[in-house]
Amino acid sequence: MIAFLETEAVRNEAMKMACQMLSSDSYSFPPSSGCRLSSISKRPTFAVMTVRTAGGGERILRAFSGLINGSPTAPGYVNPCFSKNEYARASAMNDKRIHELTERIADGATGLEEERKALTEASLARIRGLYSFSCWDKSAAGLPEKAPTGTGDCAGLRLINTALRNGWEMTGLAEFTLNDDGSLSFHAPCEERCGLLLPRMLGLRFLYADGAIAVIDKEAGMLSVPGRGEEKRDSAAYRFHSLFPSSPEVCHTHRLDMDTSGLLVMAFTKEAHRAVSMQFEAKTVQKEYEALLEGVITDDEGTIDAPMRLDVENRPCQVIDWERGKRAVTRWKRIRIEIIDGRKYTRVRFFPETGRTHQLRVHSKFIGHPIKGDRLYGTRKEGERLMLHASSISFIHPVSGSRVSFSSAAPF
Secondary structure, eight states: OOEESOOHHHHHHHHHHHHHHHSOTTOBSSTTSOOBGGGOSSOOOEEEEEEEOTTSOEEEEEEEOSOBTTBSOOTTSOOOSSOHHHHHHHHHHTHHHHHHHHHHHHTTOOSOHHHHHHHHHHHHHHHHTTOOEEOTTSOEEOOOTTOOTTTTOOHHHHHHHHHHHHTOEEEEEEEEEEOTTSOEEEEOOOTTTHHHHHHHHHSSOEEEEOSSEEEEEEOTTOOSSOOSSGGGOOSHHHHHHHHOTTSOSSOBSSOOOTTOEEEEEEESSHHHHHHHHHHHHTTOOEEEEEEEEESOOOSSEEEEEOOEEEOTTSTTOEEEOTTTOBOOEEEEEEEEEEEETTEEEEEEEEEESSOOTTHHHHHHHHTTOOBTTOTTTSOOOTTOOOOEEEEEEEEEOTTTOSEEEEEOOOOO
16 A cells, blocks of 8 residues: 555644654653663554544544554553453463563473463464454444464554444545654554555455545455446545545546456546546556566567447447547557466556447457456356456546655566
8 A cells, every 4th residue: 555545634634743742851652651762672654534424524543553652552542443441451461471481481490381382272272262353334344364473453454443433534644653862753553554445345355535536446256336227336536535525426537347457546536536527638648557468479569459339239248340440459468478277378468549338358358368357258167257457557646736656566
């Protein structure tokens, strides 16, 4: 994750928070603990979040990561992602015996390491079972199996969990550490630990969000926008608007086929939506896709210029039509030849110059090399996905006016 709602406003709040912590020589952390922040050898990560409550009010939330001075909580900071009382009971269950064994081992006793290890692992398992993370759809999730130590204890994740649990709309998030010179180092939610939980909690995999736009990495099989009927409501746009209800109802600036994975740009405001959508209409957005095509393509690159239209007798399929079709142009470059289960495939990059429905899928079939796993224009095995991924996108940011670029590696 590059950045998530790290707006200028919330960075200013982080600076205010840091100034408050450093403004007095008598400052201690947690407050009134007597533990000076400057004396802590391993500085914690702090985070501040701005939220909009259901009634439209604004709140500022604060969090720190892990434990400080042996405590996961402090006045003025949000709670961790578990019950404090249950955590204390689980921690104390084997604590006395573990300490006894540790002291005896230190005194030279042997044969006790296995018992201590077993008791420690049992305590950790109980503690891991206490974690509960609120999700975008009001459900709850636990810790993933074999998650690294410290998963669920990051400051930013605690704030996201608090906002989701209370139904508050997140408007800004900044995570930072305090440097010795009083400066702040900002960082995005970590991939190693938070990356295991946030897609489930948020319902979407965010690569970037700044208050004007968001770039998500849509998974294959998810609709970009709601379809007709309640059973087709769930989609990337629906989940985004559920998280950020103040965003425009039409928050998507473009679409990807349900079977296609990859980069999708959402808008937090009507102005941002209009600005990015106009770039798609003007064909100034630069897009790249990666795909696995059936068979071997010997040329290094080429251009497919074949007009398309809807196949009215076989919706939603599209067909090549040289008389009534709309112009469709795709440039491509070969990456390499691959052998999968004894069959040869060609991995290619696509550079669409037009944006017709199913364009890359139809053009691949047109040249005799359907995309692997294409249920409409090729063949798909049971459980197989369409091997097509929107891997890169570049456009002018609607606020800064600078060109921004994002990329996502193909998951196949």
